[in-house]
Amino acid sequence: xxxxxxxxxxxxxxxxxxxxxxxxxxxxxxxxxxxxxxxxxxxxxxxxxxxxxxxxxxxxxxxxxxxxxxxxxxxxxxxxxxxxxxxxxxxxxxxxxxxxxxxxxxxxxxxxxxxxxxxxxxxxxxxxxxxxxxxxxxxxxxxxxxxxxxxxxxxxxxxxxxxxxxxxxxxxxxxxxxxxxxxxxxxxxxxxxxxxxxxxxxxxxxxxxxxxxxxxxxxxxxxxxxxxxxxxxxxxxxxxxxxxxxxxxxxxxxxxxxxxxxxxxxxxxxxxxxxxxxxxxxxxxxxxxxxxxxxxxxxxxxxxxxxxxxxxxxxxxxxxxxxxxxxxxxxxxxxxxxxxxxxxxxxxxxxxxxxxx
DNA sequence: CAAACGTGGTG
DNA sequence: TCACCAAGTTT
Numbered sequence: 001x002x003x004x005x006x007x008x009x010x011x012x013x014x015x016x017x018x019x020x021x022x023x024x025x026x027x028x029x030x031x032x033x034x035x036x037x038x039x040x041x042x043x044x045x046x047x048x049x050x051x052x053x054x055x056x057x058x059x060x061x062x063x064x065x066x067x068x069x070x071x072x073x074x075x076x077x078x079x080x081x082x083x084x085x086x087x088x089x090x091x092x093x094x095x096x097x098x099x100x101x102x103x104x105x106x107x108x109x110x111x112x113x114x115x116x117x118x119x120x121x122x123x124x125x126x127x128x129x130x131x132x133x134x135x136x137x138x139x140x141x142x143x144x145x146x147x148x149x150x151x152x153x154x155x156x157x158x159x160x161x162x163x164x165x166x167x168x169x170x171x172x173x174x175x176x177x178x179x180x181x182x183x184x185x186x187x188x189x190x191x192x193x194x195x196x197x198x199x200x201x202x203x204x205x206x207x208x209x210x211x212x213x214x215x216x217x218x219x220x221x222x223x224x225x226x227x228x229x230x231x232x233x234x235x236x237x238x239x240x241x242x243x244x245x246x247x248x249x250x251x252x253x254x255x256x257x258x259x260x261x262x263x264x265x266x267x268x269x270x271x272x273x274x275x276x277x278x279x280x281x282x283x284x285x286x287x288x289x290x291x292x293x294x295x296x297x298x299x300x301x302x303x304x305x306x307x308x309x310x311x312x313x314x315x316x317x318x319x320x321x322x323x324x325x326x327x328x329x330x331x332x333x334x335x336x337x338x339x340x341x342x343x344x345x346x347x348x349x350x351x352x353x354x355x356x357x
Numbered sequence: 358c359a360a361a362c363g364t365g366g367t368g
Numbered sequence: 369t370c371a372c373c374a375a376g377t378t379t
Contacts, residue, residue: 052375059365059374093363096378130377150375195375204373205368235372236360265362302370304362341364 005217010160011183011190017213018193021200025057026064031189040188042116042141043074046104049133049140050097057199063092074116077102078109083259086268087338095340099268100128118142140188147179148191152198157181158230159202162219166231202226240307243277245299245343246287247350248323249316253331256287256323265303271343273326277308287325290315295353301342312346314354 019031027048029040047067051060066088071077077085082102089098104127108116116137117123124134135146154167157177163170183190201208209221220226248256257270265277273287286292292313299310336347 049375054362054374054376055364056366056374091364093365094376096362097376100377128377132376136375148375151373152375192375199375238371267362302364304364305360 007180008183009217010181010214013213013217014193014197015183015186015189018189018196021196022189022192023057023196023200026061026068028192034186034189040141042118042137043077044068045141046074046116046129046133046137047101049136050101050104050128051092053097053133054094055092059092063089073114074105074108075114077105078114080105082268087270087335090269090338091341091344093341095267095269097128099262103127104129116141118144120144120146136191139191143186143188145182145184145187146191147175147182148194149175149178150195152195152202153178155204155230156194156198156202156214159207159220159226160214160218162223162225163229164231166233168233170230238302238306239279240309241277241279242282242309242311243275244282244284244311244313245272245274245346246285246292246313246315247272247346248288248290248326249314249354250319250321250328251316252319254328255331255334256326257329257334258287258326266340266342269340269343270329270338271340272346273323274310277306277310282311284313286313288315288317288321288323290317290321293355295350297349297353299342299345299349301345303342308342310342310346312350312353314350316354316356 022031024030027044029038048060048064051063070088071080080102085102086098089095107126108114120134120138123129123137124131132148132150135148138144138146139148154174157163157174158170161177163173165173201212205227207226209215209226212218215221218226220229256273258273260266260269260271262268275282275285292315295312295314297312301308301310336344339347
């Protein structure tokens with residue numbers, strides 16, 4: 001007991017709410033199907049959870065469909081080419097997820113006979129699976145009573161218990177609450193119920209307290225401070241960095257691209273050759289001998305921890321031109337959608353700005 | 358452990 | 369326009 005209601009009260013209120021309001025999602029096995037004995041596919045649960053890290057359901061849906069159409073099983077994914085997976089992930093962000101996705105699939109295929117471990121600890125040992133994802137997959141796919149802690153759970157619990165400590169200092173306290181409240185029955189549905197509640201009712205701004213299944217036990221609502229919780233430490237201002245990108249088109253339509261190093265920003269992704277991105281003004285660093293055109297245009301893009309102003313240089317070169325950096329990709333196989341968004345923006349802006357156009 | 362790591366939607 | 373925010377993990 002705490003604050004006047006049982007530890008079982010939140011789950012008791014949330015599960016019926018979930019049974020009525022659960023959204024149909026491509027990776028989700030609904031309450032009715034579960035009741036009928038159907039089990040979720042651990043591969044699809046895992047893939048969805050990786051994609052959903054720091055990413056909205058709306059952004060994930062189409063990517064999830066394309067991945068599962070192309071690679072229906074973890075074994076199929078394990079056999080994929082690195083470049084194919086990175087290209088399919090392009091635009092979704094946090095590209096270390098895609099690199100670890102492949103490492104994880106290959107570890108499951110090679111070390112676990114193509115079958116995901118069915119415990120939190122076993123899952124936690126795989127690349128790209130941290131505390132949240134291990135608990136989520138264990139609960140959702142394997143019906144383990146694992147305490148799932150994500151941004152939604154933090155927000156819901158901070159409000160229900162009126163936790164005033166700012167994040168991230170409040171995490172241990174919130175985790176202790178989450179562990180106490182996780183039910184032994186239907187832990188996967190409970191986890192998804194809390195996350196759905198956080199995504200659709202107990203939202204960061206303007207929470208819909210009037211229709212919340214937890215309204216009767218929510219201390220923040222009683223105090224009139226739901227929208228102010230969880231409190232958070234102030235964030236640092238983002239600096240602005242500058243750079244130059246060089247977009248080279250061959251007369252036969254091929255374009256000059258580089259595969260970026262595996263570690264660091266946009267690691268493992270294709271991109272236009274260019275300068276480093278720094279706060280100081282960049283020095284020219286052309287990847288090939290050419291007559292450069294400055295279109296007077298720049299890409300503005302914001303990453304997690306800095307703003308970028310990327311100036312463009314354009315050139316058209318003959319078929320026998322030899323680059324100092326990068327490789328030409330034939331027009332027939334070049335897909336702007338295979339580029340990370342900042343690089344695709346550069347292509348979009350450059351298209352129509354070439355000198356001959 | 359603080360910082361690095363993307364992107365698109367929203368108010 | 370711009371800061372905030374989303375089903376976090378790794379180093």
